[in-house]
Amino acid sequence: MATTLIDTRKAIMPQIHASWNKFRLTKEAAVFLYGELYHEFNIPLAEDFTQLSAPWTSKQTVLERNAVHANKLIRLYIALNIDVSERMHIWKFFEISGGIVGKIKEQVKYLKRIQKALKLEQQLGLATTDATNLFLTQDVSIYEVEAYLKVKVKKAKAEEKKRRRSALTQHPIHLK
Numbered sequence: 235m236a237t238t239l240i241d242t243r244k245a246i247m248p249q250i251h252a253s254w255n256k257f258r259l260t261k262e263a264a265v266f267l268y269g270e271l272y273h274e275f276n277i278p279l280a281e282d283f284t285q286l287s288a289p290w291t292s293k294q295t296v297l298e299r300n301a302v303h304a305n306k307l308i309r310l311y312i313a314l315n316i317d318v319s320e321r322m323h324i325w326k327f328f329e330i331s332g333g334i335v336g337k338i339k340e341q342v343k344y345l346k347r348i349q350k351a352l353k354l355e356q357q358l359g360l361a362t363t364d365a366t367n368l369f370l371t372q373d374v375s376i377y378e379v380e381a382y383l384k385v386k387v388k389k390a391k392a393e394e395k396k397r398r399r400s401a402l403t404q405h406p407i408h409l410k
Contacts, residue, residue: 235321236308246297246328250290251280253324280325290328300327303338310345314352314365345369347376354383358390 240249257263258277266289267277285292291300304327311321327338348365355363363379 235318236304236311236324236327237318237321239305239308240301240324240327242298242301242305246301247292250325250328254280254290257323257325289330290325291330297328300335300338303327303335303342307338307342307345310342310349314345314349314369316345316369317366320366320369344376347380351376351379351383354387355379358383358386360386 263277348369352365
């Protein structure tokens with residue numbers, strides 16, 4: 235799981251290999267490689283893959299570009315304290331499947347919305363929602379939270395305006 239940023243000062247491939255070697259011990263890895271009907275739990279080490287058979291890319295330009303996008307997402311994971319088990323594995327940021335950068339950008343955009351909603355909750359003095367729960371339930375919950383917060387903000391602004399008006403009528407300024 236992505237618990238630290240991808241170190242772009244070091245070679246990226248060993249970081250991918252370390253991530254894969256941890257991932258390969260899970261049932262998710264067997265399902266990923268062999269589908270739902272897997273029989274063995276014999277997942278190869280990262281070093282055992284050839285350049286063509288690895289599920290991740292080895293092109294340096296792609297590795298560098300994806301590392302930038304991945305680090306944005308990992309920063310948000312850390313800032314929002316998203317449960318480690320719900321984060322993407324580092325090797326998945328470099329997966330060959332099409333659209334991985336789009337998926338990363340989509341998650342970044344979604345987590346920024348969650349971050350904004352949590353800040354509004356704090357400003358309104360409400361108990362903050364768990365970011366991981368919002369992240370897992372995806373759009374339905376964030377829309378509900380955003381709609382609720384918009385109503386709360388409107389009410390707070392209306393009350394503030396009303397309070398100011400009543401303060402002005404109670405303490406009028408006398409001109410001589």
